[in-house]
Amino acid sequence: MVEIGIVGLDTSHAESYAMAIRNHPETSIAGVWDGGAVRDRAYARAYSERNGATLYDEPLEMADDVDAVMILTVDWTTHRDLAVPFLRDAVPTAIDKPIAGSLEDVRAIKSAADDTTLFGGSAVPYHPSLRSVRVAGNGRLFYGAGYGDPFYYGCHVVDAIRVLVGHRWASVSPADSPGRSVDVIFVDGSHATVRLDGASDRETFTFVGVGDETVxxxxxxxxxxxxxxxxxxLNAFLEAVAGTRDATDERMLDAATLLLGANAALETGRTITPTSDSLAAYDVDGRAFLEDYQPYY
Incomplete structure (x- = not known):
């Protein structure tokens, strides 16, 4: 049995992942911590009781009592401070989307992981309709459209496009397209146009891949x-914990920097590369997002 610690109850993901963990034959929730940014203490107590878990006063207190943790705070500027101590303590760690609001934080998280399992990002790439997609051929072209906030929800479409392409990004530029759209070139020569702020009325993510065939x-x-x-x-995270998947999810980290690069390109009007000074200086404040945040449930 893999005993998991839940760190942060801000979003609906805490309930959703709890259900997935309860329904899995080999997992349980052993520890819970919440900082009170969105939920009150009564909610945290009720959550821990429903899941048969211990409620801790400090996150790292659960490190010796769990096999892995999931960082689920809505304020992504907290992810580094919460994740790094667990990673340094060799506790496999999944970080909810968006991973971080700055390149410095992404690098610090990666450095702390070393040989410890590091996982996370959006769950959208793990939808059954996307997991089996393979777009083959030369000169591949991709299109993705999301909805909502271009950083918090834009992560979903960026992560999925990065999985579909399967290669690191080389540059991202503002696109001559409607809305907050960017053009991305990947190291294998594939191209993608990503719209981060599509219509919200349907709450649907749309993806197109053009290669030897169109998907x-x-x-x-x-x-x-x-x-x-x-x-x-959850299944992919457990594979990483078990060692049947790469311990450090390089794809996740590359997608995290692409999300930053895409938003930096839109803000500056410039082409951004992974080594751009503009990317290194760019920062997205999760605290401002938190001020207006309301969980679905």
């Missing part, structure tokens, strides 16, 4: 879609 996929947010995504995400 179109839509990922919705029905209860069934969400359950399938979270189950796939």
């Amino acid at each position: 179109v996929r839509e990922v919705g947010t029905s209860d069934g879609d969400l359950e399938a995504m979270y189950r796939g995400y």
